[in-house]
Amino acid sequence: MMPPGPAVAPEDWVATVEECLGRGFVMLDLLTAVDRGDALEVVLHLLRPDDASGEFRHTVVTGPRLASLTAVMPAAAWHEREIREMFGLEFDGLADPRPLLLQDGAPDHPLRKSTPLPARVETPWPGASGESGGRSRRVPGVPSAWSQGERSPVEGVT
Amino acid sequence: MRSYVVASAPHVRVHVRDLGLACCAVEFASAVASGLLLPAPVDDAGAGALNVLVVSGTVTDALAPAVLDEWQALPEPKAAVSFGACSNSGGPYWDSYSVTPGIDTVIPVTTYVPGCPPRPEALVAALVSVGGAAA
Amino acid sequence: MNAIPEGARGFITLDAAACTSCMICVRECPDWCIEIDSHTEQVSEPGARRPRSVAVLDRFTIDWSLCMYCGICVEVCPFDALHWSSAYDYPARERRELRHGIDDLGLPPAGSSEFTA
Structure with missing residues (x-):
């Protein structure tokens, strides 16, 4: 599901949010990202405490960087740190880019759809049995490229 | 550590360390609030009563060492109860990059x-x- | 002890005779906690021109240590082979004991609140 409204151009991202702040939408409700495959969609929801109304803004980023919102909204720092570690998007101007949630040894950017879940690669899908004619069926949650390659993209798993 | 008497089986007295890590912990609270478990003074449960670690909820790899610490700190005689799918096996998060696939690991x-x-x-x-x- | 509400979702029973091994529950299960093995047999019936292929259920397991009791399997079964039971008390000493097969799933677990001998 896409949030309502047209996507904001990445170069207009900070100015757009600043304009919302100026109209009283000062409460950061949600700042997250969605992996759309060929791009990352960054989604923001702001609330206006005066009348409890909200506004969505979203931008579609095809490159590796986006301007940080922390210059106009310091509270965005935690969320941008989370997006950075979970999706691998760099935020220009984010003063403290340290990982927020992931500990050492966690996979790089685990919420990217291209990041394999080792358990799903290693565990045979029970739904695959009983197939006639040896047709292989797509395993839910596992991109076909993970299992079609000669070796698994997961280190140590063949 | 709290001591409880099982209302329906008063001979069962246990010292419980409740490790509530996610939503299953609500069910533990419900067992006490609904009177299924009756709080007992620690002395009343008696020396030698079983010490039980109840792990309810999702254990992440980051928290697993804390669960181990709690278990090692629990005096004998002791038993561990895995309460709910997440602590049993990882449950709905069995495939997650961050969830321990069962506290028995x-x-x-x-x-x-x-x-x-x-x-x-x-x-x-x-x-x-x-x-x-x-x- | 409080009464367990009617319709409480504690356990799922299998009517093995109704199961056609169609695999829909297995494939819809978000947790991958159901497994089915089956084979087909040719059944000749008097008057029929040729033998009929019948699926025979060899193995049906639900791993209760994984199950999240969402009930999707019960909902999607086209043959009503899966049914909710309110049995809740079937703790196990070993995790593998929570993997129940055809014989275990026919009735609520022995010794549980819903078990009747």
């Missing part, structure tokens, strides 16, 4: 309580099972 489990979440009555049944056997 970290500590020895005496009893696995199935459910997502299990009913509060299921906790009582498990405590009777481990506490009754020890009594």
Whole structure:
């Protein structure tokens, strides 16, 4: 599901949010990202405490960087740190880019759809049995490229 | 550590360390609030009563060492109850990059309580099972 | 002890005779906690021109240590072979004991609240 409204151009991202702040939408409700495959969609929801109304803004980023919102909204720092570690998007101007949630040894950017879940690669899908004619069926949650390659993209798993 | 008497089986008295890590912990609270488990003074449960670690909820790899610490700090005689699908096996998060696939990979489990979440009555049944056997 | 509400979702029973091994529950299960093995047999019936292929259920397991009791399997079964039971008390000493097969799933677990001998 896409949030309502047209996507904001990445170069207009900070100015757009600043304009919302100026109209009283000062409460950061949600700042997250969605992996759309060929791009990352960054989604923001702001609330206006005066009348409890909200506004969505979203931008579609095809490159590796986006301007940080922390210059106009310091509270965005935690969320941008989370997006950075979970999706691998760099935020220009984010003063403290340290990982927020992931500990050492966690996979790089685990919420990217291209990041394999080792358990799903290693565990045979029970739904695959009983197939006639040896047709292989797509395993839910596992991109076909993970299992079609000669070796698994997961280190140590063949 | 709190001490409880099982209302339906008063001979079962246990010292419980409740490690509530996610939503299943609500069911533990419900067992107490609904009177299935009656709080007892620590002395009343008696020396030698079983010490039970109840792990309810999702254990992440980041938290697993804390679960191990709790288990090692628990005095003998002791038993571990895994309460709910997440602590049993990882449950709905069995494939997650961050969730421990069952606390039995970290500590020895005496009893696995199935459910997502299990009913509060299921906790009582498990405590009777481990506490009754020890009594 | 409080009464368990009617319709409480504690356990799922299998009517093995109704199951056609169609695999829909297995494939819809978000947790991958159901497994089915089956084979087909040719059944000749008097008057029929040729033998009929019948699926025979060899193995049906639900792993209760994984199950999140969402009920999707019960909902999607086209043959009503899966049914909710309110049995809740079937703790196990070993995790593998929570993997129930055809014989275990026919009735609520022995010794549980819903078990009747």
